[in-house]
Amino acid sequence: MVSRIGNCLHGICTASPSNSFTRRINAPQAVGRRAAPDQRGCMRHGFLMKGGIVIALVALFDRLFQFGFAGAGIGIFAGAWLLGLVAARTDVRRTPHAWIAVASASLFVVALLNDPGLLAWAMFWCALSVAALLPRSVKLDDAWHWIARLTIHAFAGIAKPFADLRRLCRRRKGARTNPRAVAATLALPLAGGALFLLLFAAANPLIEQALASIRLPSPWRVLLWLFVALCLWPSLRPHAVVMRLAARLPDPEPALPGTSLLSVLIALALFNAIFAVQNGLDIAFLWSGGQLPAGMTQTEYVHRGAYPLIGTALIAGVMALAMLRPHSASEQHPWARRLVTLWVMQNLVLVASSALRTIDYIESSMLTAWRIAALAWMALVALGLVLICWRILKGLSARWLINWNALASTIVLAICTFVDLGAIASAWNVRAQTAQKIDLCYLHQVGDGALNPLIALEQRPMDPTTRDRVRFVRERLLTDLEARQNTWAEWTPRGARRLAEAHAGLREHPVQPLPIAEPAWRGCDGSIQHPPAATSQP
Incomplete structure (x- = not known):
């Protein structure tokens, strides 16, 4: 027994996360014959080790989150999960590419x-799952297949624990254990x-x-x-169906059925003319500030269409890829390539106009976290359009x-996990707007990210x-932050850090808001609200 455990710890044999308990990972020579007794013992040891890690992680979860899933304990639990994966999976430790995913997951643990936030947790899960699946993949091939994997x-992992439990109920010869026999065996000792x-x-x-x-x-x-436990187990024993189904995916080449070279040329000419009208109007009235027709205000023109135009650019990008599929007649035609390039350039102008509309809307109202995210999304769409144009000109693949789009999106999302967009928006609103114009309800909604901008605002002159x-x-924000900390x-x-900065800005005795008596109350913006006066009945 000691020699078996020693062999396991030194990597002589490894527990398989596949569907079979009697197969080794990355060992094709073991397929088709029964594993040696030492190998079977080592695999059972590895399986029990994974079960013990899951039990330990569930116990840690119960200890950390007795009152809710919040606080730095989320990062502690994520780090423990990552350490458990590396400790339980010898194949992960032996796969060089898996260490890239482990390092990425460690970044999101920080x-x-x-x-903690939902985005950071989603990015951590993706990195950890890539590390768990990489030993079964040849390499980091392409984002298309990894999105599918x-x-x-995420869905096949739900069934994996139940499949493994079903295997545990089988005898060595393959017959299933009779539940009645199990009940009869346990009846006497339990009763x-x-x-x-x-x-x-x-x-x-004392016993009582x-x-x-x-x-x-x-x-x-x-x-x-x-x-x-159901969420943890698939990372230690991924389902074999993940790789099989993902390998059957077709190439990500969009297609427009029933189109010919002539229809593509006519469509591209028509699309370019329509887009030229829209871009011409934007250049005349949005970029140049020209005089709008009677009945139309500049505010109404600016504040409409930012998000629909982005959707239009996305649809146009997909259609451009479909019209110039590799080895198609339109892909080889010079005029089709020129018209698609011109169309993509017009879409870039469309995205720039959408960004300008959003910026003008921010200047006339306020900045929010979602509007920062919208600007980042527009930048990604613009980059995607440039990459589409480059792909068409150079004859590159859809993969x-x-x-490249997945890499750019991952970088942007990774940055957002470390940056509080609500705090950035609150600080900008306080700097750029007067106290009377600032939406205090929004700052209240942002939470402690708006606390220090509010302290700076409080020190400015106002009524x-x-x-x-x-x-x-x-x-309200200070009290809530102190209670949570x-x-x-x-x-x-x-x-x-925010609480320390707030105490330094407020000094020892901050001025309190005016007290109010019931039945009056405060609104989300701090305004004093009174109940409506009762009307006397005749």
């Missing part, structure tokens, strides 16, 4: 420790043990007190543990195009009513 892994415990509890008050102190977990807590409203919102389950490093 983001989750600093200030992650999608299939007899319960009977003797009850008798000893009646005779011994010990049994009375036992508190079983609630059914909902047990279901939560099972759910967490090349998807890989007493507006200052009292600012103080109320600031005090004083609770270990919700504490975060970013929150600690």
Whole structure:
């Protein structure tokens, strides 16, 4: 037994995350014959080790998140999950490309420790899942197949724990264990043990007190543990169907059925003419500030169409790829290539106009986190259009195009996991707008990211009513942040830094908002609200 465990720890044999307990990963010579006794013992040891890691992670989850899934504990749990994957999967440790995914997952663990969020958690899960699946893939091939693998892994992983439990119920010869036989085997020890415990509890008050102190977990807590275990297990034993289904994907080349070279040329000429009209209007009235027709205001023209135009550019990009499929007649025709290039350039102007509309809307109202995200999305669309044009001119594959777009999107999303867009928007609004114009309800909604901008706003000159409203919102955010930072389950490093900066800005005795008496209340912007006056009935 000692030699078997030693062989396991030194990598002589490895536990397989495949569908069979009697096959080694990356060992084709083992297929078709029974594993040696030492190999089977080592595989059982590896399987039990993975089960122990899942139990330990579920126990850690229960300890960290007794009151909710929040705080730096999310980063601690993510780091423990990543360490468990590396410890349990010898094939991951032996795959060089898997260490790239492990390093990426570690980066998002840092983001989750600093200030956890849904985006950071999604990026961490993707990186961890890539590390778990890479030993079964030849290499980091293309983003198209990896998107499919992650999608299939997310859904197929739900069935994997049940399939493994079903295997555990099989005997060595392959026959299933009879549930009645199991029940008959356990009936005597369980019933007899319960009977003797009850008798000893009646005779011994110490045993009675010990049994009375036992508190079983609630059914909902047990279901939560099972759910967490179901989510953890597929990363340690991925389903074999993930690679098989993803390998059957066709090439990501969009197609327009029933089109000919003549129809493509006519369509491209028509599309270029339509886009030229739209871009000409934008250049005349949006970029140059020309006089609009009667009944149309500049605000109405600017504030409409930013997002529909982006959708138009995306549809146009996909159609451009479909019209010039590799080795098609239109792809070889010089005029088709010129017209598509011109159309892509017009789409770039369309994206630039959409960005300008968004910027003008921000200047006339306010900046929000979603508008920052929209500008970043427009930049990605513009980059995608440039890559489409380059792909057409150089005759590159659709996989090349998807890989570069996926890389750019991953970089942008990774940056967003470390940046608080709400705090950036709040700071900009405070700097660029007057106190009376700032939407305090939005700053209240942002949360502690708007706390220090509000403290800076409070020190600017303004009328007493507006200052009292600012103080109320600031005090609400400060109280909420202090309460969360004083609770270990919700504490975060970013929150600690913000709280220290807030205390330094407010000094020792911050001025409190004016008290109000019931039945009056404060709105989200700090304004004092009164109930409507009661009308007397005749």
